[in-house]
Amino acid sequence: MTRFDFHARVQHGLLAVSLAVLILTGFPVKFAAQPWARAVVRLFGSFEGLLAVHLAAAAVLAFTALYYLSAVSLALARRRLDFSIVPRLRDFGDFGRHLGYLIGLRPDAPRFGKFTWWEKFEFWAVVWGTAVMGASGLVLVFPELAGRFVPRWAVGALRVAHSNEAVLAFLAVVFGHTFAVHFSPHVFPGSTVWLNGRATLSQLHEDHAMMYEVLVSRNAAPPRPMKESRWVRSRPLIVTELAAYGLLIAAVYVAVVPHLLGA
Amino acid sequence: MVSGRTRRLAAVVVLAALAAGGRVTPAQAEPPATGVTGDCLECHGEPLTAEAGGRPVDLMVDPDRYAASAHGDLGCSLCHRPPVHVSLEQARAAALDACDTCHENHDFGPAGTSRPGFFVHPDPPLGCAGCHGDIHAVRPRDDSSSVLNGANITGFCGPCHREQTDAYLYSYHGSARRLGSRHAPDCGDCHGHLPPVSLDPQVPTSREGEATCLACHRGGAAALANLQETGREHVTPLTTGAGLDGLARRAVWKLFLAVIFFNVTKDGAVIVFDLTRRLRRAGRRE
Numbered sequence: 251m252t253r254f255d256f257h258a259r260v261q262h263g264l265l266a267v268s269l270a271v272l273i274l275t276g277f278p279v280k281f282a283a284q285p286w287a288r289a290v291v292r293l294f295g296s297f298e299g300l301l302a303v304h305l306a307a308a309a310v311l312a313f314t315a316l317y318y319l320s321a322v323s324l325a326l327a328r329r330r331l332d333f334s335i336v337p338r339l340r341d342f343g344d345f346g347r348h349l350g351y352l353i354g355l356r357p358d359a360p361r362f363g364k365f366t367w368w369e370k371f372e373f374w375a376v377v378w379g380t381a382v383m384g385a386s387g388l389v390l391v392f393p394e395l396a397g398r399f400v401p402r403w404a405v406g407a408l409r410v411a412h413s414n415e416a417v418l419a420f421l422a423v424v425f426g427h428t429f430a431v432h433f434s435p436h437v438f439p440g441s442t443v444w445l446n447g448r449a450t451l452s453q454l455h456e457d458h459a460m461m462y463e464v465l466v467s468r469n470a471a472p473p474r475p476m477k478e479s480r481w482v483r484s485r486p487l488i489v490t491e492l493a494a495y496g497l498l499i500a501a502v503y504v505a506v507v508p509h510l511l512g513a
Numbered sequence: 514m515v516s517g518r519t520r521r522l523a524a525v526v527v528l529a530a531l532a533a534g535g536r537v538t539p540a541q542a543e544p545p546a547t548g549v550t551g552d553c554l555e556c557h558g559e560p561l562t563a564e565a566g567g568r569p570v571d572l573m574v575d576p577d578r579y580a581a582s583a584h585g586d587l588g589c590s591l592c593h594r595p596p597v598h599v600s601l602e603q604a605r606a607a608a609l610d611a612c613d614t615c616h617e618n619h620d621f622g623p624a625g626t627s628r629p630g631f632f633v634h635p636d637p638p639l640g641c642a643g644c645h646g647d648i649h650a651v652r653p654r655d656d657s658s659s660v661l662n663g664a665n666i667t668g669f670c671g672p673c674h675r676e677q678t679d680a681y682l683y684s685y686h687g688s689a690r691r692l693g694s695r696h697a698p699d700c701g702d703c704h705g706h707l708p709p710v711s712l713d714p715q716v717p718t719s720r721e722g723e724a725t726c727l728a729c730h731r732g733g734a735a736a737l738a739n740l741q742e743t744g745r746e747h748v749t750p751l752t753t754g755a756g757l758d759g760l761a762r763r764a765v766w767k768l769f770l771a772v773i774f775f776n777v778t779k780d781g782a783v784i785v786f787d788l789t790r791r792l793r794r795a796g797r798r799e
Contacts, residue, residue, distance in 0.1 A: 282688035297694035352786035368783070390685070397736025402744025407761040409685070410750055414769035421773060425780035435791055483795045492788045499781040502773070510770040 254447040257321055262444050264314040265376070271307035272383075273420050275300050280413050308387055315380050334364045337374070341367040361459035368430060372422070379419045386412035421502060425495070433491055438481040452478050553589045554579075565601050578650040592648075612648075666700045674700075680747035698729065 254262065278287035278300065294300040325331040344367045347360040365373070386408040389396040397405065431441045436456050443449050451471055455462045465471035481487050554576050561572045579585055584592075592611035599607075645651050645660065646669070652659035660669040667687070671678035681687040681700065689697035703725050726737050744758045750766035752759040 282691040297692045394733035402740040410765045
């Protein structure tokens, strides 16, 4: 079933590339004291080169945001806008039911519609993140202009926001997004929705049962998917992923919790 | 191995001891026949201490570091004019005069000849080594190993101006400079490496008031007027006693830490429980 049309695939591609470049060229500034930061700067020839690439990637992200907003506006004008990405109360219940199922408190998995609770969460996190990074980034890159209107304390706070939202976005990709579309055994080694726009029947059955049922009612799919990814039953893969994600989660806790609880 | 900072501190101790006016009592008090480097280093090139004011003073000059320094080709007697092996007070005055021979447009602190508009480190008063480190190992400022070069200067200003230096390194200016930017200012670019420097402690910048920022941020006069009224420089999320400047940064920082914690916990729980459930199921099927 088609989940990403051509424009969505282009927008996703631009977002992915610009985000990766922004992280690569932004983290050395945040972690300037680390030895690897200088190594990354050398990849770009100089600090000024690194900054130029960062700003160019920011321009690509801004273009992507405008591209998306244009498409939304056009769809709205034509009364064809799909509001199914908007969170509903049911999504909060889905989150609880999903966790209950994963823990083993509920026998059956919740049945999701076009977008799961985590997909909606990710979407709005990207909207929020782009707005925060865009606004704070503009203030930082044009201090002579922004400084006329924004108080000094707020400029400082926006820089803190820019720096920390970057880490938040990076971790959201590393944990939520990579698992959902790459490392979850039922999509491993990766969903192809971002390439050809289509999800497999087994992926659709697991993540979007209500959509799958629409296909069944149209006789476009069997009552249950014929084949399942072989990785779903791969114990080495699952054990390796458990260890890797466990270590990553522990590393983030060690880095974050002392600062969170400290003075 | 003795670090550069230790050597700089040693140099400061030497000057402090010199200022205390003690008398040099070298372990080997034989005066050199001439003032040339080789002869001096026969004694001073090896570990050599003296006592001044009841405290030991390191009188060793590392021959290799000296040879590689900006003064390496001058020879000892240009600065240490005979008679050498005099009282520390005399030696200090002679050394300051010696610096003035070449660096005549630099003020040398309380014992020097203050010239209006030239740099004086206000409090505490520092001699040459207080800023430049071990004079026998001093490097030109454009040498990347100089204590006054770029981001190195923070290791130099930092021991006394810890809070400001930490905030500078946290700032974009400091981060960019540390990563090799030639445009981002270091401490001295705003506060003065050399004259002219403002002597007004309320405006401790090298040029009068706003000219310091506007030298780089051209066209930012209106912004500067607003920014100067609405906050201060050298503040991090950990800075206390900075009012709204510190509070706003700290609040945003803590908020994001909490959101990061929440998000990783949410994603982590889903990942770990999902994988654990699949592992149990995979085991049953096998």
